[in-house]
Every structure is written in C-alpha cells, then in structure tokens.
Amino acid sequence: MRKRVKLEDIAKVVGISKMAVSLALRDHPSISEKTTKKVKKVAEELGYVPNRLAQSLVKGKSNTLAMLMSGPLHDDYQNQILRGAIPYAMRRGYTIFVGPMAQPQLESMYIEKYKNMMVDGFLGFHSITDNRINSENYQKLKDEGIPFVLYTKYFPDMETDYVVCNDFLGGYMMTKHLIELGHKEIGFVYGDLLFHSSEVQERIRGFQCAMEEHGIPYNSESYIPFHLHFHTKTTEDILTVNETFTKQLTSEKRPTALFVCNDIAASSVYIALKKLGLSIPEDISIGGYEGVYLGSIIDPPLTTIATPIEEIGEQACKILIDKIEGIIPSSTFVKVKLDPKLQVRNSTAPPKLIT
Structure with missing residues (x-):
C-alpha cells in the first residue's frame, strides 16, 4: 500500500x-x-492529497451534506431526487453522502455517523416507525443548530424548512379527473404504512375537497388500506394480506374508480385487481400519484399526478446550502410547495354502464 x-x-x-x-x-x-x-x-x-478532514476541523466546515432516505428504494423516485440535488450541490462546491434506510431505526444511527463526519447539513426524507410519525431525530438536530431541509414530506407539528409537492392540489386534480369521467363511487387507496404522513394526508384533503365540491358523498369506507406486494413473501399472498381491500372490491357496491396514493402502491393494486378478475379500466379505473418511471410501463400505462421530483431535490439542496452559508438566516423557515400536473394515460375511463 x-x-x-x-x-x-x-x-x-x-x-x-x-x-x-x-x-x-x-x-x-x-x-x-x-x-x-x-x-x-x-x-x-x-x-500529495490534502487531508480534507483536517481542513474541515480547521475551517469548521466540510462542504459535505448527508441525504437520508427512509423506506425501500423500490423505484426511481429517490433517483430523481438525487438527479436534482447532486449536480446542484457539486456546482456549489459540495458533495453528498447518501444514507438509504431500509429500517427506521437506522435514521438515528446515520445521523450520529454523519455528524461525526462533520457534514454541514442534512436533506431528510424522514422515517415512519410503527405507522407513527416520529420527529425526535430532527428535533434533536434543530436543538443542536444543525441545518436540515425536509423533502417530499414534512412534520406538521414542527417549524422546519421543507420542499414538497402541493399534494392537496394533486389530490384534488386526480379526484376531479375521475369525477369528470363520470365516477361517483371512488375509493382512496393508501399504503398502510404511510397513512399519517403529510403527503398522504394532503392528498386525502384534496380528494375530500373535490368530492364535496361536486356533491359526492364519501365515508370511512372510502379509505382503503393496502399492504404493498413487496412487503409480502409472494404476490400470491396479496389478496390474503389485504382482506379489507378484497372485501370492498368484491362487494356489490364496489368502487368504479380508485385513487391510489402513489404509483408504486398502484402497481400492487394492479396485481390484486387482476387476481380478482377485474380489467383496468374496463371494470375499474385507477389513478396514481408521483409520476415515476414504473407508471409508464405497467399495463395499462397509469394515469397519474406527475410531481416535479428533480426540482424538489434541487430546491431542497439550494435552501440547505443557502442556510449553511448564511444567505438565508437560520431563524427563517422556507416552506416550498411545487405544483404537480395531471398526466392522463390508459388506466382511467368512464365507468362501464351496467345493463
């Protein structure tokens, strides 16, 4: 050596x-x-190669950031976030460490590890533990004066910097699209681990607003929990582990359309519906959310709410660096909600007339 x-x-x-x-x-x-x-x-x-760690000790600044990614990296959402954040960080003279968290308990471990490595700040896609939003790790960072910016979702009970999609608007747009096609029996399907997250709650608010605006009733049965297929041992288990979903989709008054909380969950819903012998969109329309690559290649291609994912990554990175460099005062909280777009494909159609 x-x-x-x-x-x-x-x-x-x-x-x-x-x-x-x-x-x-x-x-x-x-x-x-x-x-x-x-x-x-x-x-x-x-x-000779400079000792960057020693230099950072002298300067009190390492020009490095840490990006914390909770949940399984099962699609290109986080990849698009990185495509927005990394080039911007490099242009500003920073590099990014990426910490994927397959398990929620890794969040605090990553934070301590990166703090010891003297990162200048954090980009956070926070974890959910036992279907509970836990802000303790980020509250600790805030108390210690370490800058961080949340992306995609935020803590409703904490003043923080964040960049997210305007999920209320997106939820409204998708529901309105289904209503305008003629659907009145619309179910909102949510990943069972994400129900309390800000992103899903805002999409639900948009769903409710559109339903109320058009005089269409909804009740507790309108919200259908769903356990995604990559959490099960095989896709054969998907109907067994989704008893509520199966019951509602096989009832006489089943929904004619489903608004699914994100595209990955929609791909699992496709599997379940096809196992129930239902055709998309002939028997039931499906709308998704996020606009990840998977939605364009499943059969039929998924109507979705396309979110500005790369822009979320870039803007979150910009705000973080501006906070680190004092361009934005630490006492100022920047809260950005970027507008999505409705992307109509082949998974939605007018409801089938029953004769």
Missing part, C-alpha cells in the same frame, strides 16, 4: 518548514510566489 504523502515530506524536499508548506498550498501572501510555485510542483510530483 502506498504511503500517504505528508506536509513534512514536501517540506524536506523544498527545504522549508511544514508550516511554510501549509501556507504556500493555501496561497498565503506571507510566502513568496516563487516558493509557492515550487511547493505546489513538488506536491504534485510526490502525489
């Missing part, structure tokens, strides 16, 4: 002190231009 080149090694070749080498590498005016050039030339020839 090659030995790391140190300042002492450069100093020995040039014939000056270690301190003078350090100053020359930083273009300090106390070191002559001739000596500075010589030091840099020798450093390059020896293969």
Whole structure:
C-alpha cells in the first residue's frame, strides 16, 4: 500500500518548514510566489492529497451534506431526487453522502455517523416507525443548530424548512379527473404504512375537497388500506394480506374508480385487481400519484399526478446550502410547495354502464 504523502515530506524536499508548506498550498501572501510555485510542483510530483478532514476541523466546515432516505428504494423516485440535488450541490462546491434506510431505526444511527463526519447539513426524507410519525431525530438536530431541509414530506407539528409537492392540489386534480369521467363511487387507496404522513394526508384533503365540491358523498369506507406486494413473501399472498381491500372490491357496491396514493402502491393494486378478475379500466379505473418511471410501463400505462421530483431535490439542496452559508438566516423557515400536473394515460375511463 502506498504511503500517504505528508506536509513534512514536501517540506524536506523544498527545504522549508511544514508550516511554510501549509501556507504556500493555501496561497498565503506571507510566502513568496516563487516558493509557492515550487511547493505546489513538488506536491504534485510526490502525489500529495490534502487531508480534507483536517481542513474541515480547521475551517469548521466540510462542504459535505448527508441525504437520508427512509423506506425501500423500490423505484426511481429517490433517483430523481438525487438527479436534482447532486449536480446542484457539486456546482456549489459540495458533495453528498447518501444514507438509504431500509429500517427506521437506522435514521438515528446515520445521523450520529454523519455528524461525526462533520457534514454541514442534512436533506431528510424522514422515517415512519410503527405507522407513527416520529420527529425526535430532527428535533434533536434543530436543538443542536444543525441545518436540515425536509423533502417530499414534512412534520406538521414542527417549524422546519421543507420542499414538497402541493399534494392537496394533486389530490384534488386526480379526484376531479375521475369525477369528470363520470365516477361517483371512488375509493382512496393508501399504503398502510404511510397513512399519517403529510403527503398522504394532503392528498386525502384534496380528494375530500373535490368530492364535496361536486356533491359526492364519501365515508370511512372510502379509505382503503393496502399492504404493498413487496412487503409480502409472494404476490400470491396479496389478496390474503389485504382482506379489507378484497372485501370492498368484491362487494356489490364496489368502487368504479380508485385513487391510489402513489404509483408504486398502484402497481400492487394492479396485481390484486387482476387476481380478482377485474380489467383496468374496463371494470375499474385507477389513478396514481408521483409520476415515476414504473407508471409508464405497467399495463395499462397509469394515469397519474406527475410531481416535479428533480426540482424538489434541487430546491431542497439550494435552501440547505443557502442556510449553511448564511444567505438565508437560520431563524427563517422556507416552506416550498411545487405544483404537480395531471398526466392522463390508459388506466382511467368512464365507468362501464351496467345493463
């Protein structure tokens, strides 16, 4: 293994002190231009690599960020977030560490690990534990004065910076689309682990607003929990573990349309409906949310609410760096909601007339 080149090694070749080498590498005016050039030339020839950790200890700043991603990385949503965040961070001189959290308990472990690595701030897609929103890890960061920006979802009970989609508007738009097709029996299907998240709650509010605006009644049975297929051992179990869904979709008054809380959940719903012998959209229309790649390739292609995912990643990163660099005061909380668009494909159609 090659030995790391140190300042002492450069100093020995040039014939000056270690301190003078350090100053020359930083273009300090106390070191002559001739000596500075010589030091840099020798450093390059020896293969000197600066110790960024040591530099960050001196500066109190590492120019690194940590991105915390809760949940399974089962689609390209987080990939699109990264496509928005990473190039922007690089343009501002920062790099991003990515911490995927397959288990909620990893969140606090990642935070402590990255704090020890002296990251300057966090981008957070917070975890959900036992179907409960837990803000403790982020409250601790806030108490310690460590900047963070939440993306996609936020804590309703905490003042924080966040960048999310306007999920109320998206929920309203999808429900209105289904109503305008002629549907009156519309169910809202939610991933059973996400019900209390801000994103799903806002989509539900949009759903309710559109239903009320058009004078269409809804009740507790309008909200249908769903256990996604990648949480089951095989897709054969999907009807067994979704007893409520199966019961409502096989009843005489089953919905003619389902608004599913996100595209990944919609892909699982497709599997369940086909096992029940229902055709999409002939027997039942399906609308999704987010606009990830999967929705465009399942059969039939999914009508969805396309969210500006890359823009969410970029704007969250911008706000975080602006907070770190003092461009935005720490006492100011920036709350951004970006508008989505309705993307109509082949999974929605007018309800079938029963004769």
